[in-house]
Amino acid sequence: MKFLFRALCCAFLLFSAGRAAGSTPPTAPANIAATRPTTPLLLISIDGFRADYLERGISPTLRMLADGGVRAQAMEPAFPSLTFPNHYTLVTGEYPDHHGIVDNSMFDPQLGTFRLDLRKAVGDGRWWDEAEPIWVTADKQGLHTATMFWPGSEARIHGYRPDHWRPYNGKMPYDARVDTILHWLDLPGRQRPDFLSLYFEGVDTAGHFYGPDSPELNDAIRQVDAALARLVAGLRQRGLYDKINLIVLADHGMAATPPNQRIVLDRLIDASHARVVSTGAIAGIIPAPGHAAELEAALLKPHAHMTCWKKSRIPARLHYGRNPRVPPLVCSARVGWLITSSRIAMLHHGKPVHGEHGYDNAAPQMRALFLAHGPGFRRHAVVPEFPNVDVYPLMAHLLGIKPQPNDGNFGQVKDMLRPAAR
Ligand code: AMP
Ligand code: ZN
Ligand code: ZN
Secondary structure: OOHHHHHHHHHHHHHHHOOOOOOOOOOOOOOOOOOOOOEEEEEEEOOOOOOHHHHHHHHHHHHHHOOOOEOOOOOOOOOOOOOOHHHHHHHOOHHHHHHHHHOEEEOOOOEEEEEEOHHHHHHHHHHHOOOOOOOHHHHOOOOOOEEEEOOOOOOEOOOOOEEOOOOOOOOOOHHHHHHHHHHHHHHOHOOOOOEEEEEEEEEHHHHHHHOOOHHHHHHHHHHHHHHHHHHHHHHHHHHOOOOEEEEEEEEOOOOOOOOOEEEEEEHHHHHHEEEEEEEEEEEEOOOOOOOHEEEHHHHOOOOEEEEEEEEEHOOOOHHHOOOOOOOOOOOEEOOOOEEEEEOOOOOOOOOOEEOOOOOOOOOOHOOOEEEEEOEEEOOOOEEEEEEEHHHHHHHHHHOOOOOOOOOOOOHHHHHHHHHHOO
């Protein structure tokens, strides 16, 4: 008994300090869970979790959720298959061309440079306000919202932020993220959020550093699965496991990028005649004044391992090129190749790259995980692949809110729901 008291007490202290890694999950205050009339929706992103990783048999919690709920054979990301464009597509239902986060790295004549590591830009609502994310719409319609990280959640968009949010910190232990979600679910009465998000980056990071077929990537899968096991245990302990809708998905997949597969841009163009806004699986190029014809001549001709377009000529199926933030010239590398420059080695957070995404969203390697579990969803169901713009209308339906105009199609995903929830 004494031991139990001490364990609970320690768990509480660790939790309140926000450093709960390795501890037992916090216990629920009595009589709080499951008193809310609406069913909360928790959207979980495992960055870079390719659809087929689930078949590796090393993620028992994901498997359990999939078996007890709905799994899509795969989910198609939007083009370009990059983190920020796709996370914003998931919460707006709009293609990147429509929501304005057209790349992880952007240049806008008014706003300047956008990059993931530029905290000020990432938190500046003017980059995000071409669309309205679901937490803003939900808030406007009287619901409560909480984000345990999500691209855009740090910015004030149309005057709104989530009711609870945290500045992005990739070093925050997974357990502490999960415990924060559980803590928010313990909030009494109407304070309990109706929409919540949770984000994990480790699978994507391992995919970049070590490649999609590495033992390190499998370790990262096991780590995220353990965090989800903690979440499930905390939900069960609160009597919430069958009373919350969980959507677990990824923003894109991952392709191996062998070191000999590089396209060196400045061997093709004079880089001093252009602003190269982004490189990697996709490159965005703004010709310097007076150099458009020269750059077009060099880039628009056929290349063995990439295709370049003028933005007005990008194939319609990619839904990309109308937004003013899309650079005048866009190059898309063949899967497994990287567009780089001889001056910069291809690095991800300072380390050489062994895996990448951002490729044509039709590529099988870019396919993302999608599964869902809870009272709104069918059980033991597998549905065909669908595009990720459809997640937004699905979520709006589950929350009972009127969605913003979007590119998704609820009709395509409503079969995932139990008949009573359609
Ligand atoms: P990518 O470069 O497309 O692989 O993006 C993945 C990276 O995005 C992660 O490793 C994080 O460093 C970063 N990231 C994810 N979410 C956020 C966020 N909310 N704010 C800033 N950076 C983020
Ligand atoms: Zn990503
Ligand atoms: Zn990535």
